[in-house]
Amino acid sequence: MNMTQESLFISKYTCIDPEIFELWVEGYTASEAIAIISFKELSMNTGVTLEEIEDDLRCHYGMYSHLEKTISNPKLDGQLRQLFQADPPTRLWVLEKYYQIDDAVIRELLCKELISDDVKNFSEVAEKTGKSCKSCRRQFDNIRRVFEAVREMSGSILENIKILFHLRDELAKKYACLVSLCCMGFKTPEKLNYLTFDSWKKCCEVIIEQWTYKLTGPEYHETKMDKEFLLKLTEFKMLIDGEEDHKRLICLYLKPKLSQKDFSDLDSNFHLYTGAILTLAIALHCPENIKNLFIDLKQILEYFKQNNWSIFDLGLFLQAYDQCAIEVDVIKIDATLKSTWGRFMEVLSRCLLSMY
Incomplete structure (x- = not known):
């Protein structure tokens, strides 16, 4: 958080600081984020006091926790406009950051059947990937949320995700891959952990393209095999x-x-x-x-x-x-x-x- 840099304003009274928001999304606690930002700010001799940094950051953290309730709802676009009067670029940026997924985390979750109720020990995933437990949990919850929202919808998985969650094409493609893996029940045991997420995505894309139903109608889905x-x-x-x-x-x-x-x-x-x-x-x-x-x-x-x-x-x-x-x-x-x-x-x- 550079106190001199321009923040992303989303209303007359609130703004999103990109650096603080990313730390929050990554699962850093407020105290951890204060330590990271205060070292940077104070070393730059910006004239900002430690107390000012702490107050500002805790204010942002409280706002982001409140904002999370809106982001996690598939009908979030209208709510963001109503509650925060966010301009489109800011809304997209917030969504992209919140729904971003780390390839290493996904590979570990795949070994645990991705959206299974048995996935409870996020500390193990965090230890293997270097990510925080909170970040791993957020990604797990986001995948499950997207899966639950689109699994019974007819038509294109990718387009349904883009419409419901307002994600850009590249990130939506990642979620489309994960939804297809879950819907079709593919086993992804630990012996397949050598695969990169890009490999999984390429495989899922061609399976959706060639082996699923392409006709329109309530009984035809890209989430189901032909x-x-x-x-x-x-x-x-x-x-x-x-x-x-x-x-x-x-x-x-x-x-x-x-x-x-x-x-x-x-x-x-x-x-x-x-x-x-x-x-x-x-x-x-x-x-x-x-x-x-x-x-x-x-x-x-x-x-x-x-x-x-x-x-x-x-x-x-x-x-x-x-x-x-x-x-x-x-x-x-x-x-x-x-x-x-x-x-x-x-x-x-x-x-x-x-x-x-």
Whole structure:
């Protein structure tokens, strides 16, 4: 808090100091914030006394605690205008700061099933991430609040979040990812903690794009899997019977492109790789297998990692696996099967490459 800097005014009588507000959002107590700001202010010889700093900060902290009741309500935009006469840039800034999420905190919460009632020990999350317990709790509560507000809404998850919570696109995309993970019940155990939040977001975005309902109407939601599509995947059992044809086409396509090491491994272990992929595809219509999607994807990746495939060669293989399957006769003549296969492989490929 620089006493000489311009603050963000939100009414004739109240103002938001950006520095104090950020300390409050991060979960610092008033005493901790006073220590941080007083050291900075006094070292700059601004002429401000310690008593003035303490009084000003405690006044701001009290106002922000009152403001929090408004921010945590999905219908907050009108309330902010009525109670504080906030200009649009200030309202957006306040919302962005309050709803900001730390990737490290989210990764720890994912290991604890994100919105589970069992998430009670925020001290453990705080210790692992270097964030305060209050900050971890705020993020948990915000995720749960957004989830509860949009989970039963039809239409776009992203647009619903932006409309209800007035968040800008990038932050709303993060929440859309978390809502989809919760709604679809994906298991996110600690062994997946190596994934960055950006990897989770890329995976969720392509799943929403390819595997959920896109029609409008009260019974169609981006938060729910397209059951008819998932059931159609069971027809790809035919590729198990046609493994040799599929392998031949892939090998012809990849022999001039893959490294010699990876091509030799593909020739030897194609049965293992295709078996893992097709087993995943034909089992996805079962709800429990959907929940295990990311665990199964990690297992598929382990096969390639154990044989030291490069991510570049893995990308080439997935491209060939996709394209050569639709050249197999039984799929080639069926437009619906080709479309279904494309939707499956788009998710598989982008998820595996994001998780590698």
